[in-house]
Amino acid sequence: MRIKVGFQGVPGSYSEEALINYFGREVDMIAVREFEDVFSELDKNTIEYGVLPIENSSTGAIANVYDLLNRHDYYIVGEICIKVSHCLMGVKGAKIDDIEEVYSHPQGLEQCREYLSSHRDWKLIPYRNTAVSAEYVNEKGSKSLGAIASKRAAELYNLEILAENINMNDTNYTRFAIIGKEMDKSESPDKISIVISTEHKAGCLYNVLKYFAENNINLLKIESRPVAHTPWEYYFYIDYEGNLNDITVINATKEIERNSCYFKLLGNYKKHVDDIEDEGLLCKA
Numbered sequence: 094m095r096i097k098v099g100f101q102g103v104p105g106s107y108s109e110e111a112l113i114n115y116f117g118r119e120v121d122m123i124a125v126r127e128f129e130d131v132f133s134e135l136d137k138n139t140i141e142y143g144v145l146p147i148e149n150s151s152t153g154a155i156a157n158v159y160d161l162l163n164r165h166d167y168y169i170v171g172e173i174c175i176k177v178s179h180c181l182m183g184v185k186g187a188k189i190d191d192i193e194e195v196y197s198h199p200q201g202l203e204q205c206r207e208y209l210s211s212h213r214d215w216k217l218i219p220y221r222n223t224a225v226s227a228e229y230v231n232e233k234g235s236k237s238l239g240a241i242a243s244k245r246a247a248e249l250y251n252l253e254i255l256a257e258n259i260n261m262n263d264t265n266y267t268r269f270a271i272i273g274k275e276m277d278k279s280e281s282p283d284k285i286s287i288v289i290s291t292e293h294k295a296g297c298l299y300n301v302l303k304y305f306a307e308n309n310i311n312l313l314k315i316e317s318r319p320v321a322h323t324p325w326e327y328y329f330y331i332d333y334e335g336n337l338n339d340i341t342v343i344n345a346t347k348e349i350e351r352n353s354c355y356f357k358l359l360g361n362y363k364k365h366v367d368d369i370e371d372e373g374l375l376c377k378a
């Protein structure tokens with residue numbers, strides 16, 4: 094039986110591309126309307142896995158996906174990064190000068206901020222997904238409408254590419270989390286994701302973070318997100334290297350849990366090793 098995997102959007106979206114890169118084409122790809130629907134499909138058992146964008150290398154976290162991961166009880170079982178190269182597209186025969194309104198996912202608009210700032214007269218309209226924007230422009234058939242989406246979306250929705258690679262950063266990557274119902278069982282997972290909160294007192298976050306330094310565990314990322322209904326308190330989403338079969342990592346993780354007010358293990362999975370060009374490291378120790 095083919096496995097069923099959910100993604101947000103329609104064919105031609107970057108989430109679908111990430112899904113294909115991770116699972117291949119021999120799976121059933123289930124398109125859903127919103128990020129949250131990936132979780133409700135998992136609840137209903139209509140899919141076994143979901144693919145969700147979590148972070149872009151130019152514009153940072155996809156904040157609501159972080160909140161959803163904390164709110165629902167599923168695990169990150171893998172990850173994949175893809176290069177995101179946005180195009181501006183319109184209906185066949187449209188010219189750049191015809192464009193008046195541009196549709197895209199807020200991330201698409203944000204990643205192309207510089208290009209868009211040289212077209213101040215365009216009305217920018219945030220939409221559910223980049224490929225859904227392309228589909229909409231095709232449906233409307235008006236030369237005044239543009240979409241920011243992938244080259245593949247332009248092909249699928251019969252649109253003309255008016256400008257290519259318009260993202261402000263040439264090395265523009267989005268990282269996607271693969272979520273599932275159980276912890277990844279692969280033999281050598283090397284990345285751990287947790288969510289914690291600490292008391293609002295001096296040294297509390299340090300009391301957690303020191304266990305990474307003391308155990309020589311490499312911290313990969315910290316993202317903070319507000320705790321809803323408790324103004325100015327935060328959840329810290331922490332990614333670090335390690336395998337929860339390794340006793341040092343187990344003990345450090347237990348200490349972190351003991352020193353936190355809230356602790357949730359999001360997963361222990363294989364880090365995506367990609368071919369991202371190492372261009373401009375700020376700090377080469």
Ligand SMILES: O=C(O)C(=O)C[C@]1(C(=O)O)C=C[C@@H](O)C=C1
Nearest residue numbers: 106107108146198200222223267
């Ligand atoms: O709109 C899409 O095609 C998506 O898959 C969503 C999404 C995102 O939410 O970040 C994915 C990759 C790009 O960064 C832009 C949009």
